Amino acid sequence: MGLTFASLIMTQQPAIFLGLMARSYSFISDVGLPDIWVMDAKVQFIYDIKPLQETELYRVRGISGVQWAMPLYKGLLKARLSDGTFQTCNVIGLDDTTLIGGPAVMLQGKLEDLRRSDAVIVDIDGAQDKLGKPPALPGGKSSPLKIGDDLELNDRRAIVVGIAKVTRTFQSQPVVYTTYSRAKSYAPKERKLLSFVLVKAKPGQDPAELSRRIRDITGLAAYTREGFKALTYEYFMNNTGIPINFGITITLGFIVGTAIAGQTFYNFTLENLRQFGVLKAMGASNLTLLRMILLQAALVGSIGYGLGVGLAALFGYSMRYTILAFKLPWQLLIFSGTGVALICVIAALISILKVIRLEPAIVFKG
Amino acid sequence: MKPAVHCRNIVKTYDTDGQKVTALNGVDLDIATGELMMLVGPSGCGKTTLISIIAGILDQDEGRCELFGEDFLAMSNRDKLNFRAINIGFVFQAYNLLPSLNAIENVSVPLIINGMKRGAAERKANDVLEQVGLGERVQALPSQLSGGQQQRVAIARALVHSPRLIVCDEPTSALDHKSGHNIMNLLKEVALHHDRVLVIVTHDARIFSFADRIAEMDDGHIVRVTDAAAILK
Numbered sequence: 007m008g009l010t011f012a013s014l015i016m017t018q019q020p021a022i023f024l025g026l027m028a029r030s031y032s033f034i035s036d037v038g039l040p041d042i043w044v045m046d047a048k049v050q051f052i053y054d055i056k057p058l059q060e061t062e063l064y065r066v067r068g069i070s071g072v073q074w075a076m077p078l079y080k081g082l083l084k085a086r087l088s089d090g091t092f093q094t095c096n097v098i099g100l101d102d103t104t105l106i107g108g109p110a111v112m113l114q115g116k117l118e119d120l121r122r123s124d125a126v127i128v129d130i131d132g133a134q135d136k137l138g139k140p141p142a143l144p145g146g147k148s149s150p151l152k153i154g155d156d157l158e159l160n161d162r163r164a165i166v167v168g169i170a171k172v173t174r175t176f177q178s179q180p181v182v183y184t185t186y187s188r189a190k191s192y193a194p195k196e197r198k199l200l201s202f203v204l205v206k207a208k209p210g211q212d213p214a215e216l217s218r219r220i221r222d223i224t225g226l227a228a229y230t231r232e233g234f235k236a237l238t239y240e241y242f243m244n245n246t247g248i249p250i251n252f253g254i255t256i257t258l259g260f261i262v263g264t265a266i267a268g269q270t271f272y273n274f275t276l277e278n279l280r281q282f283g284v285l286k287a288m289g290a291s292n293l294t295l296l297r298m299i300l301l302q303a304a305l306v307g308s309i310g311y312g313l314g315v316g317l318a319a320l321f322g323y324s325m326r327y328t329i330l331a332f333k334l335p336w337q338l339l340i341f342s343g344t345g346v347a348l349i350c351v352i353a354a355l356i357s358i359l360k361v362i363r364l365e366p367a368i369v370f371k372g
Numbered sequence: 373m374k375p376a377v378h379c380r381n382i383v384k385t386y387d388t389d390g391q392k393v394t395a396l397n398g399v400d401l402d403i404a405t406g407e408l409m410m411l412v413g414p415s416g417c418g419k420t421t422l423i424s425i426i427a428g429i430l431d432q433d434e435g436r437c438e439l440f441g442e443d444f445l446a447m448s449n450r451d452k453l454n455f456r457a458i459n460i461g462f463v464f465q466a467y468n469l470l471p472s473l474n475a476i477e478n479v480s481v482p483l484i485i486n487g488m489k490r491g492a493a494e495r496k497a498n499d500v501l502e503q504v505g506l507g508e509r510v511q512a513l514p515s516q517l518s519g520g521q522q523q524r525v526a527i528a529r530a531l532v533h534s535p536r537l538i539v540c541d542e543p544t545s546a547l548d549h550k551s552g553h554n555i556m557n558l559l560k561e562v563a564l565h566h567d568r569v570l571v572i573v574t575h576d577a578r579i580f581s582f583a584d585r586i587a588e589m590d591d592g593h594i595v596r597v598t599d600a601a602a603i604l605k
Binding site: 280284 | 420450454455460462482486
């Protein structure tokens with residue numbers, strides 16, 4: 007039970023942690039085409055928008071090795087819903103011509119429909135939940151936003167022309183895609199509105215090398231896709247309490263698991279001390295008894311680990327359509343497996359010490 | 373010829389809560405091969421300490437105790453373990469069978485400790501269980517056997533690796549009169565050979581008649597060693 011509990015906690019909690027951390031850079035993962043993201047030199051992570059002047063786009067386009075460079079707007083804007091309430095949305099403005107940076111999976115409508123007047127594409131989770139239309143009658147069910155429905159973004163009309171599937175982001179706000187020029191019209195008036203420049207390297211051009219060149223020439227920050235993900239991940243690791251909170255929970259799981267397993271093993275040893283004494287009297291060496299205890303620990307550990315990992319996987323599966331973040335890569339199974347193995351070794355050691363010190367003469371005591 | 377068990381001036385003292393308690397105080401004892409020796413005496417007289425020293429599971433503080441010419445104090449731990457595994461069989465008052473193993477597996481344990489493969493060990497264990505009259509119950513767990521049957525399994529376990537010394541601690545005290553006699557008959561018939569020594573610690577006067585000699589102990593000494601026939605007279 008202790009090992010199952012420890013295994014569950016040491017698998018489930020890191021899986022939620024990894025799910026959350028993956029969400030921190032999920033938008034970068036979703037934008038598949040560009041090799042390099044160019045931004046203001048002070049940007050620390052994907053949500054840290056420090057707009058650039060439009061001229062930066064043309065400077066980047068002029069650098070050798072760049073196949074193409076496209077603008078991307080990303081900002082938080084308030085959408086007014088049909089019942090008059092406001093909902094903050096993550097508005098993404100794509101290059102008007104190429105629509106580069108758009109959602110990879112369209113559930114309804116087509117990406118090209120963004121070229122229609124006042125068109126926006128909304129993510130399915132936002133359409134069904136936070137942007138959903140309020141119930142017609144009090145106490146009724148709200149209905150999801152669908153193609154043809156409209157929103158108001160900064161007093162301007164936006165018509166839904168498509169529903170897309172996007173990976174949930176860290177902010178869990180609805181994602182609204184539109185064109186770059188229309189996004190600028192939705193956004194409050196500012197001198198600079200260009201959030202990122204998306205760059206594709208020419209064939210044969212090393213993206214890392216091109217990033218360095220862009221940085222040197224423009225003075226802007228330029229990261230490969232993986233580099234930008236790492237930057238965002240590092241920011242959340244170093245500047246939020248998330249890793250500490252999850253770390254504490256995982257450590258507690260380890261400690262409680264060790265305590266329960268250690269106590270159970272020790273009780274088992276005490277209950278069977280006479281049997282160990284009999285084996286010692288009959289000539290069984292400490293090494294043989296140690297191997298017996300370790301084998302038992304390995305068997306119990308395997309069962310506990312299997313149950314714990316199974317429960318964690320079941321938990322993740324049952325939560326797959328909810329807002330909960332959950333990511334269970336194979337490396338995590340090794341992590342929790344190592345943790346459980348460590349608990350087994352610690353628990354077994356306590357018993358082994360007792361057995362090694364045991365005098366076989368105990369067998370003749372009443 | 374040197375006796376199988378040869379103990380001279382054995383002294384053993386325990387430290388209990390800071391107080392020294394002398395369990396054996398200058399014990400001399402010789403036991404010949406082919407002999408069934410009983411150690412008798414009141415509780416706390418040192419019987420259990422003496423058989424523990426004879427069987428090499430406890431070290432004496434002073435004196436010399438040789439078993440088949442070997443002195444345990446002169447052996448390394450590993451040699452002592454190997455010597456015990458090969459030469460000594462144990463029968464306990466509370467049987468001390470491993471509860472999760474069935475009869476045949478329990479009897480196989482000494483052979484497996486001696487390095488025999490499991491299959492061969494179980495075949496030999498089966499033969500010995502048949503010898504002690506439990507050929508039909510080889511698959512039974514200890515909890516499924518009566519007290520007498522469990523003691524038979526324990527005897528089979530003590531015999532299976534053909535040891536030269538069998539040490540029995542109160543082998544009949546948990547059994548009724550008839551079962552006790554059956555167990556003693558079995559020990560005498562199956563366990564006692566001309567080249568083997570049987571040492572039994574007991575309070576049970578009903579089984580004194582099975583002994584060749586009886587050593588009476590009191591207060592850490594052997595006060596008398598007599599032929600059983602003489603005592604019974």
